Amino acid sequence: MTGLGNNPGVPAAVSGRTRGGWIVPVLLPAINLALALLLSAVVVLLIGESPARALRLLASGAFGNAEAIGYTLYYATNFIFTGLAVAVAFHGGLFNIGAEGQAYIGGLAVALLCLGGGGWPTALVIAAAVVAAAAGGAAWAFVPAWLQAKRGSHVVITTIMFNFIASAIMTHLLVNVLIKPGQQSPETREFAPSTWMPQLHDLARSIGWEVGRSPVNLSLLLALGAGGLVWLYLWHTRWGYALRALGHNETAAIYGGIQPARTVIAAMTISGALAGLMSLNEVMGVQHRLLLNFLGGAGYVGIAVALMGRNHPVGIVIAAVLFGALYQGGSELSFDMPKLTRDMVVVIQGLIILVCGALEHALRAPLDALFSRPAQASAQR
């Protein structure tokens, strides 16, 4: 295999089961988060603001009232999808950096459907949009997957390149082809309201429950459903078993009769489909038109979410809500502390990837040693 070595992608987070039970899944992420926040606090201090006050403002901005919670969940919806996408690939020892590009192409598919399906019943549009978004993302992930499986080009590099290619294609389409005639900004016309994803506050009102207006929409439920399906796929199907086996030990998996090429292609395609679904929330649920760079880096947040959630759907949902809170609280924070821009959230996100992903061995070894010593001692007795 050419590229970046045989199987560099498997973070130990995948092979999470070790002694200690709750230590790795619960304590380690908590320590990781604390460490990342501590490093961020240093940055806040450097700027000359109080980290404690910043954290308080951030928390109240994210969870202070129903509207804030709605915004937090709206951001979280994006991150559940992209986090699941990155996690599925991680389980096979693959690092999908291309969630950004895959979601972009998924968004293109959704937008074309909504522009064309103006007269259709909403339920049909939603069903078709789910298929379109997944297909768009899957197609954009299939090519790097096929190239890795059959031609040996490494998926990390090709997905990075595919992000740039997707961005070039989308800019071209929005600037030259899909742009609404007679306007300057590169975006499509607004979709017909019948193709909009239903808002959760509207759905709640229809069953007699008044909640504040927010952009959170039906996509959140779809994201949770996708999480359930990913759980079934990974731990309760033979394909999921094949993928995890491949991620743990490629040689053993091949010896056991698992076909790596087919498994890699299937996993990357599923990963791309999940990334593509993210566009349902942004394009169909909130913007109601196709914009340039509508993703806002959600594909990269997915990496942090997957690492923090230890590649398990439950962990990913929790981590996604946490990042949703960071994004929502971060924009509120910048109103009260003008010196702290929203980019602070990007810093925290990067630090979390560093601490949870790159430095995981540094933290994990001492923890394992700390908690395994009493167990060994009692075994000897």
Next chain:
Amino acid sequence: MSESLLVLALLAAATARGAAPLVLAALGGLFAERSGIVDIGLEGKMLVSAFAAAATAAVTGSAWVGLAAGIASAVLVGLVHGFACITHHGNQVVSGMALNITISGLTVVLGYAWFHEGGQTPLLGPGARFAPIQLPGTSALGQVPGLGLIYREVLSGHNVLVYIAAVAVPVVAWIVYRTRFGLRLRAVGESPGAVDTAGISVSAVRYCALVASGVLCGLSGAYLSIAHNASFIRDMSAGKGYLALAALIFGQWRPLPTLVACLLFAFADVVQARLQGTPLPLVGVVPVQLIQAIPYVLTVLLLAGFVGRAVAPRAIGVPYVKER
């Protein structure tokens, strides 16, 4: 005739200016990747250096102090990468990505807080940036027909970092292929176990490689903010680090082919800037965005073995764990 020759000369000069940051960053990546460390962090190291160089140059008023600060910041980021990947056997791609994301946020946050210009650094005065250098005898030799034009328009009139980039290619080639360190570097990237057996520290060689990568990325980032432009703007590297990585792969991890790849990518960029809206024979108007995608498509095709074959250093991406 002389008209079109002048256009060609200007295109060549613009290509050299566009290629310089790519060459510097790609050569930096060459050190890291030849030692077996994946260097996705080229992008982040360029960006952090661009910021540190512009911020320091703005405060001190000296381009050279700015350059030193840029290099120092990029080396520091490289050392963090080394701490995660060499000392703690962390995943190199994850670490590189983490650093890129952290830096893309941090440069804006600090720039906004320190300079209050929406994430930009103040515009640099003449002394605080590297000005174009007229090579000796330009006015005299420039009058010679043909060659004089090339000397005046293509070779002369760049800033010092462009010349450093040009010199860096043979120097890096010499270090990698003709020195003891270069031999060890290549050996560590192919077979770290053998190097360890010979009594040489794998970690030390890899840390040295990351420092070298940091220095070159520092030069590259400083080029963006205090030579080519006169201030730092957010996300200034704009994917150039990834483009340099693509050029490195396209050049098959060798200095001279990497230079050719950088020139090719820069030329594609110059051509698309020049072609905006101009119809070409046979194909009509080619959308500029699609020309911009050419380097990435070429790299994918190369990696897939459709145009040549890219064979990476054997031990790349694999942390070296010494046997106990």
